[in-house]
Amino acid sequence: MNAQIISIGDEVVSGQCLDTNGAWIAAQLFAQGLRVTRHVTVGDDLGAIVGAVRDAMTDSHFIVVTGGLGPTPDDITRQAVADALGQPLEIHDAALTQVEDFFAKLQRTMPVSNRRQAMVPKTCEPVMNPRGTAPGLVCRRESTTLFVLPGVPAEMRTMFQGAVEPELAAFALDGAMTLTKSIHTFGMSEASMGEILSDLMAPGRPVSVGLTAADAVITVRLVTRAPIIGSAEAAIAKEACEIRRRLGAAVFGEGEDTLQHSVLELLTAKGITIATAESCTGGLIAKCLTDVPGSSTCFERGFITYSDQSKTDIFGVDASMIESHGAVSAEVAQAMAAGCRSAAGTDLGLAVTGIAGPTGGRAPDKPIGLVFVALADKSGEIVKKHLFGQHHPRSEIRIRACKSALNMGRLRLMGKI
Amino acid sequence: MNAQIISIGDEVVSGQCLDTNGAWIAAQLFAQGLRVTRHVTVGDDLGAIVGAVRDAMTDSHFIVVTGGLGPTPDDITRQAVADALGQPLEIHDAALTQVEDFFAKLQRTMPVSNRRQAMVPKTCEPVMNPRGTAPGLVCRRESTTLFVLPGVPAEMRTMFQGAVEPELAAFALDGAMTLTKSIHTFGMSEASMGEILSDLMAPGRPVSVGLTAADAVITVRLVTRAPIIGSAEAAIAKEACEIRRRLGAAVFGEGEDTLQHSVLELLTAKGITIATAESCTGGLIAKCLTDVPGSSTCFERGFITYSDQSKTDIFGVDASMIESHGAVSAEVAQAMAAGCRSAAGTDLGLAVTGIAGPTGGRAPDKPIGLVFVALADKSGEIVKKHLFGQHHPRSEIRIRACKSALNMGRLRLMGKI
Numbered sequence: 001m002n003a004q005i006i007s008i009g010d011e012v013v014s015g016q017c018l019d020t021n022g023a024w025i026a027a028q029l030f031a032q033g034l035r036v037t038r039h040v041t042v043g044d045d046l047g048a049i050v051g052a053v054r055d056a057m058t059d060s061h062f063i064v065v066t067g068g069l070g071p072t073p074d075d076i077t078r079q080a081v082a083d084a085l086g087q088p089l090e091i092h093d094a095a096l097t098q099v100e101d102f103f104a105k106l107q108r109t110m111p112v113s114n115r116r117q118a119m120v121p122k123t124c125e126p127v128m129n130p131r132g133t134a135p136g137l138v139c140r141r142e143s144t145t146l147f148v149l150p151g152v153p154a155e156m157r158t159m160f161q162g163a164v165e166p167e168l169a170a171f172a173l174d175g176a177m178t179l180t181k182s183i184h185t186f187g188m189s190e191a192s193m194g195e196i197l198s199d200l201m202a203p204g205r206p207v208s209v210g211l212t213a214a215d216a217v218i219t220v221r222l223v224t225r226a227p228i229i230g231s232a233e234a235a236i237a238k239e240a241c242e243i244r245r246r247l248g249a250a251v252f253g254e255g256e257d258t259l260q261h262s263v264l265e266l267l268t269a270k271g272i273t274i275a276t277a278e279s280c281t282g283g284l285i286a287k288c289l290t291d292v293p294g295s296s297t298c299f300e301r302g303f304i305t306y307s308d309q310s311k312t313d314i315f316g317v318d319a320s321m322i323e324s325h326g327a328v329s330a331e332v333a334q335a336m337a338a339g340c341r342s343a344a345g346t347d348l349g350l351a352v353t354g355i356a357g358p359t360g361g362r363a364p365d366k367p368i369g370l371v372f373v374a375l376a377d378k379s380g381e382i383v384k385k386h387l388f389g390q391h392h393p394r395s396e397i398r399i400r401a402c403k404s405a406l407n408m409g410r411l412r413l414m415g416k417i
Numbered sequence: 418m419n420a421q422i423i424s425i426g427d428e429v430v431s432g433q434c435l436d437t438n439g440a441w442i443a444a445q446l447f448a449q450g451l452r453v454t455r456h457v458t459v460g461d462d463l464g465a466i467v468g469a470v471r472d473a474m475t476d477s478h479f480i481v482v483t484g485g486l487g488p489t490p491d492d493i494t495r496q497a498v499a500d501a502l503g504q505p506l507e508i509h510d511a512a513l514t515q516v517e518d519f520f521a522k523l524q525r526t527m528p529v530s531n532r533r534q535a536m537v538p539k540t541c542e543p544v545m546n547p548r549g550t551a552p553g554l555v556c557r558r559e560s561t562t563l564f565v566l567p568g569v570p571a572e573m574r575t576m577f578q579g580a581v582e583p584e585l586a587a588f589a590l591d592g593a594m595t596l597t598k599s600i601h602t603f604g605m606s607e608a609s610m611g612e613i614l615s616d617l618m619a620p621g622r623p624v625s626v627g628l629t630a631a632d633a634v635i636t637v638r639l640v641t642r643a644p645i646i647g648s649a650e651a652a653i654a655k656e657a658c659e660i661r662r663r664l665g666a667a668v669f670g671e672g673e674d675t676l677q678h679s680v681l682e683l684l685t686a687k688g689i690t691i692a693t694a695e696s697c698t699g700g701l702i703a704k705c706l707t708d709v710p711g712s713s714t715c716f717e718r719g720f721i722t723y724s725d726q727s728k729t730d731i732f733g734v735d736a737s738m739i740e741s742h743g744a745v746s747a748e749v750a751q752a753m754a755a756g757c758r759s760a761a762g763t764d765l766g767l768a769v770t771g772i773a774g775p776t777g778g779r780a781p782d783k784p785i786g787l788v789f790v791a792l793a794d795k796s797g798e799i800v801k802k803h804l805f806g807q808h809h810p811r812s813e814i815r816i817r818a819c820k821s822a823l824n825m826g827r828l829r830l831m832g833k834i
Contacts, residue, residue, distance in 0.1 A: 015443030026432030282707025283700030290699025
């Protein structure tokens, strides 16, 4: 039972708008156990839409089309669907009543062009639109059901929930339920994770396991289908447990969790506080921590010591230390961590100094991407050197530096370093 | 000359991720005058990828495929492209060297699984990836050029700009040039701008003008097509000049410009420095300023005074002032701006205090979304009160507070306030 999504619109195919409808519909179909095999996006072009609908009808049992149902001449989806089905397009009385009623409710006169929206291919039925003027279409053939919905997201979603969703159970893969889970990790390479999880990632297993990387976080994505929700839940929980066991402390959360969530949870659980001292990250670490509501119970203050003078003024870092080791050095990172902890009177001090580029990094032992992360607590300071690669852009080096610092805090609070 | 985009990944076809790559690539191709007729998204499924590539090769002259080039067994795009082209997949020496060099530069051992990434179909060439381990592929046939790029957005974009863009001119539609320009504004409502620009926004004019809003910035988008680049440039320049004249100081930049760019340019031109004092924005203002390469010449240091104690310690804000007016007040904002200017010894001090929610804001005169922005310079302090709306999420209130502060700095430096 294959499902397919077709998005229509010049603004989508030309990249002026993101196709959020396609992703939303896919997630709904997927959650109900349909196998979505393909999305196709085409412009407001009759031949292209007819071709896409015909292709879909050859290999898909459930098709959702969005867009191109408006009242203007560039809205040609009704005509294209009629052509693809080889049927004439006719005014449908109930559809016309719906369009007329919509204008009547707003106490506005219906423009003549809106009559186009009541045209329905002969063997299709209209789908009522409670939130706009454009009725949708549904065509049921022996092997295929085709829904056509407007492209306006709010209208599309309402109509999907009202008219499409109730029909999905019949198309679910073997009546199956689909469950997903995502497990986020930091600090282990994608290739190493692939090796550690290779047997679980083999195709054809009851829980499918894949990896995706984004902004230095590698996520393990689990998907399973089962006829009963309970068995799907049990299967995915068992697999997640095994994955967490193998990946150990690299796992920092699931779903919407972030590294800063994890750090703040650990701080809250221990009832302790943190302060930050940032150079190359320029406030990004503090910004991430304070993204989280309620962070004020643990985050006391932060310093962005961008100039050398500010490092001396605030943390008492000796000008001679900066002179001899450089502002980007393990010694200065350590002094910043200890200095911000003592200035703020917090339990932890977290510090970063590095070269984010694109300028600087001329000394051979101080390339762009060199970052020192340090953490101070009651037992002293720890410091770690990172090389994030000279060819990464400034923004990526800063994100990696920030996440490495948060991860150092997390691992320390867990007693892993 | 038709172009087509193919996005690959279970996470995209199932709707777990938005396909931002497809839209970005489409926009690039469109801007260069190629006619993008279709995007297709398929999962990590060999048959589906082979089918999509073969279909594209029957009717498109230029094809860009993204995703599925990673080192793990679910990354099968190399194999699928080889199958679609009917060619064997072989280790390519130059590609292998690139992958090995990437690990060598990071001083890490290359996992064996990364060798997969150096496999190239026989008549294809690798496309070097300066930002990651996965080389891309290019296949040039008499009628079709096919590029295959990684799905990681940062890597894909760098490779597109380096390897794909230089080849696009040869595929442009009828040699017609498409030119676009975006003009960014802050502080004026979309409706006011729509009224001021209504005649320019009428359909059918040679330069089309539209408005889009994102993160409190309203952007005027101009698009024109012309057979000769010179006439397109002249038309768009004339229109942009008129729009800037009408919108005045609300315009802060074009294209990739941001408010922080504008502030730093003004500071640099005057040869003066700035320091920041943040409460509810938690480092976001400093982060934005230091996003810009070279910001260290003007940005001296920043303070995130999240606790009341830190406001007293660092800026000497009287505990009694916080007690009587509250930490979120015009008085405290002013004291923070003056305090950070004097602590840092800079020409300007920029400060924010507010209630970002979702907690707090219980007092009727201190709702969620209440933010005070203050600026100190040699002539004293100015302060402005904002109400960003109680129902906005924390992230949006923080972004609006940050941009309002940067905009206050910009207008002051321009002598407009």
